[in-house]
Amino acid sequence: MPELRRRTLLSAIGVTAAAGSVATSQATVAHAADGGREAPYESEVRSLLSRMTLEEKLGQLQQLPWAYDLNPGSGSTKEVEDAARSGRLGSVLSIFGARTTNALQKLAVEESRLGIPLLFGLDVIHGFWTNFPIPLAQAAAFDPDVARSDAEVSAKEARSNGVHWTFAPMMDVTHEPRWGRIAEGNGEDPCLTSRLAAAKVEGYQGSGYRTKDRLAACAKHFVAYGGAEGGRDYNTVDVSESRLRNLYLPPFKAALDAGVATVMASFNTISGVPAHGNAHTLTGILKKEWGFEGMVVSDWTGVQELIAHGFAEDGADAARLALNAGVDMEMTSTNLLTNGRKLLRSGKITEKRIDDAVARVLGLKYALGLFDDPYVDESAAITEPSANARKAARAAAARSMVLLKNDAGVLPLSRSVGSLAVVGPFADSADLLGTWVVPASAEKFPAVKILDAVKRAAPDAKVTYARGVDPEGADTGGIDEAVAAAKAADVTVVVVGEPTAMSGEASARSDISLPGAQEKLVTAIAATGKPFVVVLVNGRPLTIGDWLERAPAVLEAWHPGTEAGNAVADVLFGAVNPGGKLPVSFPRTVGQIPIHYNHESTGRPYDANNKYTSKYLDLPPTPQFPFGFGLSYTTFDLGTPKLSRANVPAGALRKGDTVEVSVSVRNTGDHTGDEVVQLYVRDVAASITQPVRRLRGFKRVTLDAGRSATVRFPLGAEDLGFWTNDPNGEFRLEEGTFKLYVGTSSTADAELTLTVT
Known part of the structure; x- marks a missing residue:
């Protein structure tokens, strides 16, 4: 049956598979290589x-x-x-x-x-x-x-x-x-x-x-x-x-x-x-x-x-x-x-x-x-999470968290802290698994609670808990108890966010701020003047209200899964140095949507000094937090990026040639930590308007204090070209100037110029 045999197609422009031609799958490689013998199981299926x-x-x-x-x-x-x-x-x-x-x-x-x-x-x-x-x-x-x-x-x-x-x-x-x-x-x-x-x-x-x-x-x-x-x-x-x-x-x-x-x-x-x-x-x-x-x-x-x-x-x-x-x-x-x-x-x-x-x-x-x-x-049959599976889930959850703010080094918390208040509707909650969970697993193996994990992480501390508000309710009657706990503690951890049911299939929201009275809880804790940390548990980007300016530290924990509490505690107390980056832009308000880094330009791009450019009158043109953004407990410095060749023939790229962008990254702080080096590309002028930036490479590196490494990114035709509007599929690499940006978020400003001739 010829329908069972994989077709091997060649790109019309002759670029490599990664640049848009069709590559054969694992099952087909053997068939293609052996001169046309039957694909695996073809005779059995036909029979x-x-x-x-x-x-x-x-x-x-x-x-x-x-x-x-x-x-x-x-x-x-x-x-x-x-x-x-x-x-x-x-x-x-x-x-x-x-x-x-x-x-x-x-x-x-x-x-x-x-x-x-x-x-x-x-x-x-x-x-x-x-x-x-x-x-x-x-x-x-x-x-x-x-x-x-x-x-x-x-x-x-x-x-x-x-x-x-x-x-x-x-x-x-x-x-x-x-x-x-x-x-x-x-x-x-x-x-x-x-x-x-x-x-x-x-x-x-x-x-x-x-x-x-x-x-x-x-x-x-x-x-x-x-x-x-x-x-x-x-x-x-x-x-x-x-x-x-x-x-x-x-x-x-x-x-x-x-x-x-x-x-x-x-x-x-x-x-x-x-x-x-x-x-x-x-x-x-x-x-x-x-x-x-x-x-x-x-x-x-x-x-x-x-x-x-x-x-x-x-x-x-x-x-x-x-x-x-x-x-x-x-x-x-x-x-x-x-x-x-x-x-x-x-x-x-x-x-x-x-x-x-x-x-x-x-x-x-x-x-x-x-x-x-x-x-x-x-x-x-495996009937429960193994110790190794829990270990992997815990590591994955901590590795996925993004530090959005950390003024005055509030984080990491000291394990020898004298007293802690842990407040918020998700502090003592197991509703941290997130959408699309097998119902039996949620019932049998609920998420580790953040409150419990904090107590274990700081065993000598006096830990006080107050719910404050419900996840979605408007009742603020419990805020006074949470405020009292915060005033009596050395530092407070406020755990707020979305219930699992608010994200996933059939769970669109027209308002993506913190539900119910949660923002009022954060504002009340801020008014105490005591140090505090906000932990967000959510299944989507949120619009973060005015409380952001008053919160010394904000950790995006998402819905972290089975080992949620332990992973959050690992990051809060510095057992894990956060190194995650945002895979999606966080809008300032719903009215700003869509707000994404890889948008196309207009004939009148934003200009603060010109009213008649693309913008809102009442908002900055940027998101609250951009794609690729994330902080660490240490600091990093990127060197001047280098390009292996500033000029390259288009024909060479189409035949699989590449150019290389390299940059050194150094841990300039006092702690071992992770940095994600990112490479973005812009085609300055093309026959179809291109995004202002496109991510074309990223590398997460772990460095001890004072250590450095060199990160290298190859760029080929697939990274510089684009698909046209031809319904039959045409991938095109055009001659011209390309701007390359290297940095640690989509706002990277270290710039290189590549000319394709």
């Missing part, structure tokens, strides 16, 4: 397909939901069980547990005609039993190893419990902090998101997901979901081809190059065409241009929703449009299974396309080893 009825084929394209903790035979599971027995079911989602999955798998393998095993999927987003910090927090580490560590631990725990497939990583770049699902992604930059997406795919899948400690990954949501208008989930996205390819698509290409097994379609429209029915993106770009031969799954009822979009007339029409566009498996709704025979008979879908979709599903099952060993060892 099985030849024995399948149409109903069995359509069944393989159907995924039905489970209910997490139900067991087969409970009564409410009858639909799934009957479908498994009859061989008319390909996959089940939201199911886990070695005993449960084995029991359901047995129905499919031992009672159906062909014994085709089921594929079990679950939203393992940032942990299974052991929850790591939310993905947005992981991005703040500016360290792909953090994402990789999460995926490795998650895969081991989940696979031992019968899960084969995770619906992660999410790689939706967004400029919209009101969007709840910003918590699930990596922020506003495609370069950072691409690096993390590849790392997470590698962590989940390893060198092959056939082993019992790995999962098949899923790149989602394809594509442009992060551009939802107004930040409202599931909303419209109207996007040009160039922005689609330059902003939203690069992380997906990086995931494919890392060998990602599956891709999930997104809920949104893309310039008027719903993603689930978008042949241009799902087939034209993903399957033909990029040569992806893995499986595309719909999102929950995404095929059915083509009707609500006004794109399909009924279920049969929705099934036709989705399958022909490139969706291979339908999640939850059953339009293809119900209408497939009728659609085939009428010629609206083809047997060739059905076989292609089924082959992709079966190929994944073979790659997972399910035909050889469909069950899991119930005695080997």
Whole structure:
């Protein structure tokens, strides 16, 4: 079946794979290198397909939901069980547990005609039993190893419990902090998101997901979901081809190059065409241009929703449009299974396309080893976080925190402090895991509370606790108690932020300030005149009120996961020197949105002395905190950056040549610490207006006091060129002048000039 063989495409401009041409995945490299022999499992898939009825084929394209903790035979599971027995079911989602999955798998393998095993999927987003910090927090580490560590631990725990497939990583770049699902992604930059997406795919899948400690990954949501208008989930996205390819698509290409097994379609429209029915993106770009031969799954009822979009007339029409566009498996709704025979008979879908979709599903099952060993060892199931998993989660959480402010060196706190007040609605709360957590893990293994961890970190201190206010309520009656505690203490830790339920899917907010009366609590603590620290726990950028000016120190802790309290205490007391950076800009007010560093220029860029330029009358042009920003308990100095060549022929770059930017970084303070050196590029004049800056390199380095290191960044065609508005995809590197900026945030001011001739 030629559809199973990966296509090897060459870029029209002859640049390297990283610059935009299609690179083959792990599974295809061997096939391409051996002169065209069959791809792995192709003969097995072809043989099985030849024995399948149409109903069995359509069944393989159907995924039905489970209910997490139900067991087969409970009564409410009858639909799934009957479908498994009859061989008319390909996959089940939201199911886990070695005993449960084995029991359901047995129905499919031992009672159906062909014994085709089921594929079990679950939203393992940032942990299974052991929850790591939310993905947005992981991005703040500016360290792909953090994402990789999460995926490795998650895969081991989940696979031992019968899960084969995770619906992660999410790689939706967004400029919209009101969007709840910003918590699930990596922020506003495609370069950072691409690096993390590849790392997470590698962590989940390893060198092959056939082993019992790995999962098949899923790149989602394809594509442009992060551009939802107004930040409202599931909303419209109207996007040009160039922005689609330059902003939203690069992380997906990086995931494919890392060998990602599956891709999930997104809920949104893309310039008027719903993603689930978008042949241009799902087939034209993903399957033909990029040569992806893995499986595309719909999102929950995404095929059915083509009707609500006004794109399909009924279920049969929705099934036709989705399958022909490139969706291979339908999640939850059953339009293809119900209408497939009728659609085939009428010629609206083809047997060739059905076989292609089924082959992709079966190929994944073979790659997972399910035909050889469909069950899991119930005695080997991991039932709780291990000590090593907790250690990794704790390190990841601390590495992801961002120090936003630290006047007069309030932090780190001394472990010998005499007295501490710990106040706020999240000080004694376990609601720190963040969005998309397996319900059973939250119940069995709640987050370590910050209050408890602070007490352990300063065992000799007198620690007083006061809640002050509720997370969302307007009642200020408890503030007096918190103020009294602050007045009596040497220093106060104020823990405020968002409840988990305020971020994630279907959790858009029109007001992204601290909820309820929390700002009043911070203001009241500030009025005591005593030293205090604000710890923010949240799933998105927040608009920080006037209290910021009066707060001596602010630590962005995000939703840190299972080891939340311990990680926060590690940073507060200096066991870990914070080195994280913001992966997304923090706006001053909601009215300033969108406010992101990688915006395009206008004909009238901001000028403080000219009213008739692009700005607000009542706000500065800058965000509250810029992308890439973050402080440390030590200080760093960057030397003068150097460029290996100031002039380079475009032709050489297109053939894979690079230029190098190097810069020395020195720890000028008294503590060992981390700095993230960042490289940004601006194309001064291009045939399509380019962002004022684009992140093209970053490196997190750890240096002892007084020590230095040299950081080097290669720049190639992929870093300097861009995709045009050609719907067939044209990557272009143009001659001209490029400004290069090196520093420790997106406001970097050390400048170099590169000329491409």
